Amino acid sequence: MAKGVKPRVKVPKTVAAGDVITIKTLISHPMESGQRKDKEGNVIPRSIINRFTCDFNGTNVLDVKLDPAVSTNPYFQFEARVPEAGEVRFTWYDDDGSVYETRKSIAIA
Amino acid sequence: MELTRRQWMMLGAGAVAAAGLAPTGVLAKRMDEALSSFTGGAAVADGGVELSAPEIAENGNTVPISVSAPGAVAIAVFAEGNPEAEVATFKFGELAASQAASTRIRLAKTQNVVAVAQMADGSFARTARVVKVTIGGCGG
Numbered sequence: 001m002a003k004g005v006k007p008r009v010k011v012p013k014t015v016a017a018g019d020v021i022t023i024k025t026l027i028s029h030p031m032e033s034g035q036r037k038d039k040e041g042n043v044i045p046r047s048i049i050n051r052f053t054c055d056f057n058g059t060n061v062l063d064v065k066l067d068p069a070v071s072t073n074p075y076f077q078f079e080a081r082v083p084e085a086g087e088v089r090f091t092w093y094d095d096d097g098s099v100y101e102t103r104k105s106i107a108i109a
Numbered sequence: 110m111e112l113t114r115r116q117w118m119m120l121g122a123g124a125v126a127a128a129g130l131a132p133t134g135v136l137a138k139r140m141d142e143a144l145s146s147f148t149g150g151a152a153v154a155d156g157g158v159e160l161s162a163p164e165i166a167e168n169g170n171t172v173p174i175s176v177s178a179p180g181a182v183a184i185a186v187f188a189e190g191n192p193e194a195e196v197a198t199f200k201f202g203e204l205a206a207s208q209a210a211s212t213r214i215r216l217a218k219t220q221n222v223v224a225v226a227q228m229a230d231g232s233f234a235r236t237a238r239v240v241k242v243t244i245g246g247c248g249g
Contacts, residue, residue, distance in 0.1 A: 020206040033215070035192055060202025062210065067195040069188055071171040071213040071246075078199075079206035 005029050007102045009090055014109040015082050023054065023061075026075045027092050027100065033068035049074055051093040057086035082106055136190060140223075143194035147185045147225060148233050157234030158184065159209075160224040164239075169216040169246030177209035178226035178234065184208065185227075190220030215246035 010024040027049065034046025048068055054061040061080045080088070085108045092100040144153070158178040166172040176184045176199070186196040199210045208226075216222070219242045225235045 055202070056204050059204050060200075061204045062202060063200040064210075064212075065198040065200075067193060067197060069191050069193065069196040069215045071215055075211075075213050077175075077211040079209065081204050081206040083204075 005094075005098075005100055007090065007092065007100050009088075009102055009104060011088055011104040011106065014107045017082070017084060017108050019082050020079055021082055021106075022077065022079050023088070024075070024077045025052070025054070025090055026073060028073050029092075029094075031068070031070060031072045031074060035068065047095050049092045049094055052076065053091045054078070054080070055089045055091075056080060056082065057084070061088075084108065136194075140187060140189045140194045143187055144223075144225065147198065148227075151231075151233055153225060153233040153235045155235060157228070158224045158226040158236040160186075160222065160236045160238050162222050162238050162240050165241045165243065166216060167243045169218070169242040169244055171213045172216050172240060172242070172246070173211065173213050174222065175209065175211035176224045176226075177207065178224075178228075179208055180228055181208040181226040181234075182229055183227040184210070185225045186214070187223045187225065188214065188216055188220060189223065191215070191217045196222075216240060216242045217245045218242050 005028060007027040012021050015021055029049050032044055032047040036044045038044055046068060050066055052064045062078050085106060087103050087105045090102045160176050162174045176186060178184055183198060183200045185198040187194045188196050196214050201208050221237045222240050223235055223237045225233055227233055
C-alpha cells in the first residue's frame with residue numbers, strides 16, 4: 001500500500017431533488033509512472049491508482065480508467081444528478097490491490 | 110566492392126537520419142494501437158468532443174484538461190508524445206449529469222492531446238489540441 005494515501009471529496013450536504021451537483025475529488029497518491037529511474041539507474045516500478053468509480057445509491061455516475069499519465073494526487077471534477085436522498089460512494093483501486101473508499105451522504109433540502 | 114570515403118560518409122548520414130526518424134514512428138504506432146484498442150478499429154469522425162487544455166503548460170507534470178461530449182458514453186484521452194499514449198478513460202453512468210470531466214495529466218513534451226468520445230449510437234468522434242510543454246513531466 002502506498003504511503004499517506006488520503007482521499008478528499010467535495011460534495012454538497014443538501015440539495016433539491018433532481019438537482020445537478022458538481023463533485024470534486026482528490027486523493028493523495030504518488031502515481032509512480034514506471035518511467036522514472038532512481039540514482040543507480042534502476043527503473044522505479046510502476047505504482048498507480050488504475051481505476052476510480054463514483055456511485056450514488058448503487059447507481060454508477062462515473063468510472064475512470066487511469067494510466068500512468070495521470071498526475072500525482074489524481075484530481076477529478078464531474079457532475080452528477082441527485083434524484084433522491086442517499087449516499088455517494090467513491091472508490092479508488094490501487095495497483096497493489098488496495099482499495100480506498102469514502103462515502104458522503106446527501107440530504108434533500 | 111570497395112567503398113570510397115564519400116560513400117562511407119553517405120552511409121553514416123543515412124544511418125543517423127534513420128535513427129532520428131525511428132522514435133516518432135514508434136510513438137505514432139503506439140498511438141494508433143492505443144486508439145484502436147478503444148475504438149475497435151471503427152472510423153473516427155472529427156469534432157463533437159470538447160477538449161480544453163492550456164496552450165502552453167509550463168510544468169508537464171500537472172496539465173489541467175477537461176473533456177466534454179454531450180451524448181457520449183465514454184471519453185478516452187490520449188497523449189501522442191508520451192511513452193504510453195493512454196491517459197485516462199472516462200465512462201459515464203446513468204446518474205452522470207453531463208458527459209464532462211476534468212483532471213490533471215502528465216505530458217512528456219510538446220505534443221498533441223487527443224480526446225476520443227464513444228457516442229451512444231456506437232460512433233466515435235475526436236478532437237486534438239496541441240499543448241506546448243516547457244518542462245517535461247516524465248522524469249529521467
